[in-house]
Amino acid sequence: MTPSLLKTPGICVCIIICLSAFSKSTAAQNLPIEQQKFIYFPHPMSSKWTTSIGLTATTLPYDITEELHYRVPAGDFHVIRKVGNKVNLDGRLSIQLLQNLATVGARWTTALNNRVSVGAGNEVGYWFGFVNFAGFKSRGSGWQNIPNVAIGYRFNKQVLLSFRADAIMNFNIKTFAGNERVTTDYRVFSGSSYTIALEQPFYGNRNLTLGFRALYTDFFWQTWPAFESFDRNLFFPQLIIGLIL
Amino acid sequence: MMKQYCVAILCMLIFSCKKKYEAPVPDARWDLFSSSTATVLTHNTRNKLEGVYSITDGTDVFGPSAALKWSYTANGRDTTYHLSMFCERQVVYVICEGKRLDSTILLNGYWRNVVNTETGLARFTLSKNSGVGYLLDSSNPDTIPAIVITGTFGTGDVPPDRPISLQYSRPLYRATPLEIVAHRGGGRTSDLLPASENTVEIIKMASRLGATGIEIDVRFTSDSVPVLYHDATINERLIQKNGMVGPIENYSYAQLNGLVRLIKGERIPTLREALDAVVYNTSLRYVWLDTKFTGSMQKERDLQVEYMQKAAAMGRNLNITIGIPDEDVLKNFLKLSGYQNIPSVVELTPQDVTTTNAKIWAPRWTLGLQNEEVERMHAAGRKAFVWTLDVPENINKYFLQGKFDGILSNYPSSVAYYYYAKQ
Structure with a gap:
């Protein structure tokens, strides 16, 4: 086991600087949870809508990218809508223009006590992409199903820490290189991912999400142009930054 | 605040663990x-x-x-x-x-x-x-x-x-000959084979993996020694970490030989060592020298001549071709004396194949079967190889519907199955 992330000090420094930068502002505020904004925190919503925009950056493994070490940024638009006392709808767009993922789902959440909340949900996603690079005209699409569970802990000073686990299921993956169908034998139960997200006040009425997602999967949708053939779960570290509006 | 730091660091430790995959060859003592x-x-x-x-x-x-x-x-x-x-x-x-x-x-x-x-x-x-x-x-x-x-x-x-x-x-099918060309000497390091890619060790294994030929990647060290290495830089995909970074061309052969170990512990081999292994240790009949450098190709050409002569002296029918993957390499190839008589494999257009008088045209598989173009190559006395076919269904399709004389693959055993099992 290799603590690889710690060998990328930028991520650690970034998280610690952000925690430090906002610790003073949060010290002065201690709002009840009903008045706080959150996206990841598994707690019943008080407002009808919560929206977040941000970025994800996923590092692709050498096994797939070979000599190039890609850290692929993607625009991230996330919205949740309260539809019941403990139920909300969850929609998300991950945008890279040439390849995009849209997911929609539902999530049930409840507070176990004043500090701890839990949630469970399911999301269905569709991804598609087109690449015309160095003579390779490729296209691909596929469906995902992502059942998930989450647990959250509310610290003082409006700091919300969430842990979420997803099962990643891939269906109907279709990739083409030119006119040739690339038929690869991906598993339906492709793997899992684990997200740790920190949400806290930022500036004005906005909140900030800082998160890290560890994906262990034999197929990650952003790597479809590589037509990789491995039938083993590879590690995709993903950094998440979001601004809750 | 300390609590937050602790939680963040703990979580990073937990979730930043990357599983290291291995597939060691079992101890087969019986x-x-x-x-x-x-x-x-x-x-x-x-x-x-x-x-x-x-x-x-x-x-x-x-x-x-x-x-x-x-x-x-x-x-x-x-x-x-x-x-x-x-x-x-x-x-x-x-x-x-x-x-x-x-x-x-x-x-x-x-x-x-x-x-x-x-x-x-x-x-x-x-x-x-x-x-x-x-x-x-x-x-x-x-x-x-x-x-x-x-x-x-x-x-x-x-x-x-x-x-x-x-x-x-x-019986095995052998009616129409096919060159089964193993990528990077036999297979990729990422496929967890017993030896690293582009090494003498994997070349010696190539036939066991189904190959009748190999493709190897040729670069030059700073003191002009041709070596086998795929990537442009020294990186953790191919070598055991040692702090060295940058293009392989920045290092002398002595530095690479002394300081660098590939993932499975091998040294980066010279092209001469690789061709020695092909001629003296294997029954391989084809070598594709994938030219990964720009500059004079004379040393590559000299080794090509030397080892084809050595193989011929042993009664071996070994064909070594110089790979021309892009326009820069093509320009350098055309500077070689008598280039039209040099066995080469051209990945570019059919016109470039004619210009160089290449023995082999090698289009990428994503361009399709191209049966008419392949037949034109055959009519001109040339062969056509396709690269890099890995998906078994596609390999089978290219057998059944295509007319290629060779297939380059990371999985030569799959190509071998579909070839020898053909009816």
Whole structure:
């Protein structure tokens, strides 16, 4: 086991600087949870809508990218809508223009006590992409199903820490290189991912999400142009930054 | 605040753990096989064992069919023969050695699924009522009895206990020759093979993996020594971490030889060492020198001539071609004296093939079957190879519908199965 992330000090420094930068502002505020904004925190919503925009950056493994070490940024638009006392709808767009993922789902959440909340949900996603690079005209699409569970802990000073686990299921993956169908034998139960997200006040009425997602999967949708053939779960570290509006 | 730091750091530690995959070759020691009375199989017995077999037990791991073919690795006066079983299930193979013990044939080795980490021991026995009399007989009767190979296989180093059974079905297909070209000398490092890509060790394994030829990547060190290395830079994908970074061309051969170890512990080989292995240790008949450098190609050309002559002197029909993957390399190739007589493989347009008088045209597979263009190459006395085909269904499609003379693949065992099992 290799603590690889710690060998990328930028991520650690970034998280610690952000925690430090906002610790003073949060010290002065201690709002009840009903008045706080959150996206990841598994707690019943008080407002009808919560929206977040941000970025994800996923590092692709050498096994797939070979000599190039890609850290692929993607625009991230996330919205949740309260539809019941403990139920909300969850929609998300991950945008890279040439390849995009849209997911929609539902999530049930409840507070176990004043500090701890839990949630469970399911999301269905569709991804598609087109690449015309160095003579390779490729296209691909596929469906995902992502059942998930989450647990959250509310610290003082409006700091919300969430842990979420997803099962990643891939269906109907279709990739083409030119006119040739690339038929690869991906598993339906492709793997899992684990997200740790920190949400806290930022500036004005906005909140900030800082998160890290560890994906262990034999197929990650952003790597479809590589037509990789491995039938083993590879590690995709993903950094998440979001601004809750 | 401390609590937050602790939680963040703890979580990073927990979730930043990357699993390291390995598929080590199992320890295949088998007392019965190593017994002093066990003898090597004769050429005739080995030949009779080759063929396409249907698999009855063990189909969940090996698929319904396999092509069995022998290859050898020469080491001075010693020659080791290996029986490879190229399985229909993607991408599974078995590699065994064979011996005779009294009136029994023993096969001992291991199996591997290349797309994941599944591997384990495999042991087979052919005794009475399984055609062993025919196999051990020095004559060649017209009628072939039912040959049944039974054995066991397992996972890892654990003694094998799952049954596997193969029944001879037909001889190997060889009607139309096909060059099965293994990428990077035999396969990629990322496929967790027993040796790193572009090494002497993987070149010696290539035939066992199904290859009849290899593609290797040629770069130059700062002191102009041609070496085998794929990537533009020294990186952790290919080498054991040692703090060295940057282009391989920045380092002398002595530095690379002394300081760099590839993932499986090998040194970066020179092109000369690689071609030595091809000529003196293997039965490979084709080498594709993938030119990864820009600059004078004279040294590459000189080695090409030298080793084709050495192979010819041994009575070997070895074809070594200089790869022309892009316009820059093409310009350098055209500066070579008598370039039109230099065996080359061109990945560019058919017009470039004509300009260089290349022996082989090599389009990427994503451009499709291109049967008309391939036939035009054949009419001009050239061959056409396609790269890099890895998906078994596509390999089979290119066999059934295409007209290519060679296939470059990371999985030569899959290509070998579809070729030898063709009817």
